[in-house]
Amino acid sequence: VAREKFQTLTEQMFYILLALRTECCGVDIMERVREMTEGRVVIGPGTLYSLLESFVEEGFIHETKVEGRRRSYALMVKGRLKLEEEYRRILQQAEDYRRLGKEDAV
Amino acid sequence: MRNSKFQLNWYQANDTRAIEQKLEKMAARGWLLETLNNWGFRYRRGEPGAVRYCITYFPEASIFDGSLTEGQQTYADYCAAAGWEFVSAYGPMQIFRSTREDPTPIETDEGEKLAAIHRSMMKTSVGVYIMLLVVWLLNLGLRLSHFVLEPQFQRTSDLFFLIFLFVFVAYLTFVLADYFVWYLRSRRAVERGESCLQPQTRLRFWMSMVMLGACAVMAVTFVSDMLEPGKGWILLYSFGGMAAVIAISQGVFHWMKRRGFSRGATRAVFFILCVVLSIIYAALIPLIILR
Numbered sequence: 001v002a003r004e005k006f007q008t009l010t011e012q013m014f015y016i017l018l019a020l021r022t023e024c025c026g027v028d029i030m031e032r033v034r035e036m037t038e039g040r041v042v043i044g045p046g047t048l049y050s051l052l053e054s055f056v057e058e059g060f061i062h063e064t065k066v067e068g069r070r071r072s073y074a075l076m077v078k079g080r081l082k083l084e085e086e087y088r089r090i091l092q093q094a095e096d097y098r099r100l101g102k103e104d105a106v
Numbered sequence: 107m108r109n110s111k112f113q114l115n116w117y118q119a120n121d122t123r124a125i126e127q128k129l130e131k132m133a134a135r136g137w138l139l140e141t142l143n144n145w146g147f148r149y150r151r152g153e154p155g156a157v158r159y160c161i162t163y164f165p166e167a168s169i170f171d172g173s174l175t176e177g178q179q180t181y182a183d184y185c186a187a188a189g190w191e192f193v194s195a196y197g198p199m200q201i202f203r204s205t206r207e208d209p210t211p212i213e214t215d216e217g218e219k220l221a222a223i224h225r226s227m228m229k230t231s232v233g234v235y236i237m238l239l240v241v242w243l244l245n246l247g248l249r250l251s252h253f254v255l256e257p258q259f260q261r262t263s264d265l266f267f268l269i270f271l272f273v274f275v276a277y278l279t280f281v282l283a284d285y286f287v288w289y290l291r292s293r294r295a296v297e298r299g300e301s302c303l304q305p306q307t308r309l310r311f312w313m314s315m316v317m318l319g320a321c322a323v324m325a326v327t328f329v330s331d332m333l334e335p336g337k338g339w340i341l342l343y344s345f346g347g348m349a350a351v352i353a354i355s356q357g358v359f360h361w362m363k364r365r366g367f368s369r370g371a372t373r374a375v376f377f378i379l380c381v382v383l384s385i386i387y388a389a390l391i392p393l394i395i396l397r
Contacts, residue, residue: 012215026180027187030210044214045184046162050222051215069180081338 003076006058007084012043016051023064023074026052074086108151111137115146116314118198119231119279120223120288121305122161131155142194144169146331158204160190160212165225169197170372172363185212198226216296223302224289232285239278246271258340266327273320315362343394351383 009017013035016020029052030043040094043051052073055061060079075083117125129139129147134156137149158293164178172183174195181200182192189209190202194393202212213219249268259265292302332341362372 010215015274027184030184040209040216045188045190046181046216046222047218049181049184050218053177060327069176069183072310077112088368 005054008089009082011041013051013055014083014086014098016043016048016055017039017075017079018072019078020061020075020079020085023096025070025072025073027070038057072100111149112145112152113147115142117307118203118285118305118310119163119227120285121307122223124307125161126159129159129203133159133203138202139193139201142196142199144196155205156207158206158209159193160202160204161196162184162200162202162219163222163226164195164200165198165222165229167195167198167200167228168352168369168373170359170363170369170376172366172369172372173196173312184293185229187211198222213309216301220289220292220296220302227285227289232282235278235282237276239282242275242278246275261326261331263331264329266324270324273317277313277317281310286308290344303338309369339394343390347387347390351380354383357378 006013015037016029016031019029019036024032025068030048031043033041033043052061056063056073057080059076060082061073062076063071064074115125117128124142131148132147134151134154135150138152138155138157139147139159140150141148154169159250164175167175178195178200182202183379185202189206190204190212193201193203195201198201199204213222246268249271253268288303288305295301295303328344329341332338332344355376359372359376367375
């Protein structure tokens, strides 16, 4: 299920992974994503919790620090590769749009 | 003036919006939810006001947990950071509230939300309904085969019990089908980028009324049969014994949860107790009849 789930990343998945390029406490990710996207992408706490669990299970991220109930996470190699793959996919979409858009304009 | 109030929970676990709306209406009247248990909602009196409620599911939690799991506590911490106060939980079902005007929704991914509801439903209600359906189908099959061999009823209540069995099996089948239809339609909606669907509660309400009616008719015919001279003990034992089995098993279950026994220990003791008490209850029936 997880493999199928992560074939492509949703916007929320993408920004959580992007936020974890540097270590971050789970609870602070919501704010970090909000700042990164200037409020355009909002991640609910329940969604954040379940996505973090799935990312750890899939080996995209790992727990770096546990202080009481505060857990910090950071991206792993597999997660970084997934993020880059998604970045290329988005670029390809943008490129296709530009190319086809030009053709339409002609 | 009463300061607390209890209401039975008639909702299915996937009726999240209907439950939230109910709790929000109660809060507007000055009744704030205090706890949730296997029977329903307990409220305490407070200031009437606009309160937003949110029902979420945490599939790893169990009704046999004495307190919140570590994962649930972390989940509640995340929700607190987004302005949601944890109110109560029973098994996988968790209730949060917020007094903010427009708080960030707890679930912002409908696919994750649906998956959590489905995993929780499969672990709790759906699992129980399937088990009940198998047991009552077996019961119905046995009674029908007996009726084919001997096509007469000794008592009026035997006839009504057979009808009751049909109604109960139909009800369980309906509830299961209703859930799976909702789940499949919601999954398709989520795949199209839409939200989970709101369950159709009206038909389910009327089906529940039919079921309650069947229970009432069954109870009345059973009582009227047992009111014949010499059968009072059977009536007393049937209802009293069943009530005792439920009271003892529920009492031990809640006591173990309050004392903080592990999930495994509470579950094992509860199931063993239910089986042993049911066997004793059934074994004593012939003795009561012969008395």
